[in-house]
Amino acid sequence: QQQVKQSPQSLIVQKGGISIINCAYENTAFDYFPWYQQFPGKGPALLIAIRPDVSEKKEGRFTISFNKSAKQFSLHIMDSQPGDSATYFCAAIQGAQKLVFGQGTRLTINP
Amino acid sequence: DSGVTQTPKHLITATGQRVTLRCSPRSGDLSVYWYQQSLDQGLQFLIQYYNGEERAKGNILERFSAQQFPDLHSELNLSSLELGDSALYFCASSVDISDTQYFGPGTRLTVL
Numbered sequence: 181q182q183q184v185k186q187s188p189q190s191l192i193v194q195k196g197g198i199s200i201i202n203c204a205y206e207n208t209a210f211d212y213f214p215w216y217q218q219f220p221g222k223g224p225a226l227l228i229a230i231r232p233d234v235s236e237k238k239e240g241r242f243t244i245s246f247n248k249s250a251k252q253f254s255l256h257i258m259d260s261q262p263g264d265s266a267t268y269f270c271a272a273i274q275g276a277q278k279l280v281f282g283q284g285t286r287l288t289i290n291p
Numbered sequence: 292d293s294g295v296t297q298t299p300k301h302l303i304t305a306t307g308q309r310v311t312l313r314c315s316p317r318s319g320d321l322s323v324y325w326y327q328q329s330l331d332q333g334l335q336f337l338i339q340y341y342n343g344e345e346r347a348k349g350n351i352l353e354r355f356s357a358q359q360f361p362d363l364h365s366e367l368n369l370s371s372l373e374l375g376d377s378a379l380y381f382c383a384s385s386v387d388i389s390d391t392q393y394f395g396p397g398t399r400l401t402v403l
Contacts, residue, residue, distance in 0.1 A: 214391065223381050223394035224334070225293065269334060278347050279324075279392060281334040 184272050186282025194290050199257040201285045203270035206251065210272040214279075215244065215255050218267045227268070228255070260289045294318065295395035297382050303401045309370040312398045316363055316384030322346070323365040324385075324392060325357055329378040340365055341388050372402045 185204045193199045203213075212231055216224035230237045230244040230253065237244045243256040257264055270282040294317035304310055316323050325337040327350075336349035340359035351357075354372075359365040369376060379399050383392040 216394075221397075223293065223295075223383075223396050226391055226393065229391065278336045278339065278349055280336075283333045 184270055184280050184282045186270050186285060188285060189283065190286040190288070192288045192290060193260045195260065195262060197260050197289075199260045199264065199287055199289070200254055201268050201270070201287070202252065202254045203272075203282050204250075204252045205272050207272070207274065208251065209274045210280075211275065212273045213244070213246065213253050214271050214273075215242075216269045216271060216281075218269065218284075224269060257287075260287075262289045262291050265289045293393040293395060295382060295384050295393055297380075297395040297398050299398060300396065301399050301401075303403065304372060305403055306372055306374060308372050308402075309368065310372065310400065312367040312369070312380050312382075312400075314365045314367070314382030314384075314395060316365070316382075317393055320384035320386050320393075321363065322385045322388050322390075323359055323363070324383040325351075325365070325367050326381040326383065326394075327378050328381060328397070334381070337367070339388070346388060369400070374402050376400065377402045 214229035215227045217227045218224040228239050228242050241258045246253045268285045273279045296315045298313045321342045324339045327335045337351040338357050339347040343359050354370050357367045379397045381397045383394045385392045
């Protein structure tokens with residue numbers, strides 16, 4: 181119930197392409213869905229987040245699409261660049277409860 | 292830079308030993324969280340403090356303990372260390388208990 185399932189585990193995309201990472205959840209009480217980006221040797225950094233009352237949020241090249249009925253959300257990275265190569269974590273939280281993370285996706289952008 | 296600081300950056304110790312990891316939250320943040328990240332377990336929530344009081348517990352072993360001090364910095368104590376405790380330990384902070392969490396750079400613990 182508290183899990184967030186993330187796929188794929190790893191992803192290779194050519195420079196300029198679109199990177200898509202998907203997450204699914206079961207707990208309909210989750211009310212905040214952040215995405216974190218983590219570079220090797222660094223802590224996760226908040227990238228973009230969405231609440232379930234909107235279906236899409238865009239910040240620059242990064243877009244979250246949210247499908248409340250399917251209990252799924254995804255991160256789209258447009259015009260992917262080598263500097264986007266990192267591990268991406270989706271997460272979900274319900275109110276003041278703990279943040280539940282997906283297992284992570286290692287993204288590699290080939291130049 | 293998230294504004295969350297953690298010391299030390301690296302720690303190498305032997306099995307059976309005890310270590311203390313330190314975290315200073317962002318200015319103004321009252322809530323502190325500790326996470327463990329290992330290759331096979333991803334990011335695991337350990338424990339949360341809010342303004343000095345424990346608020347939530349996750350998968351924290353009995354050998355581990357934490358506290359948040361009046362100046363809001365937090366320490367994670369790991370004792371009777373085992374090889375399997377080798378991991379990255381992250382601290383995160385937020386203004387309130389349901390706000391966005393900002394992560395520190397982590398402490399890499401190696402138990403030999």
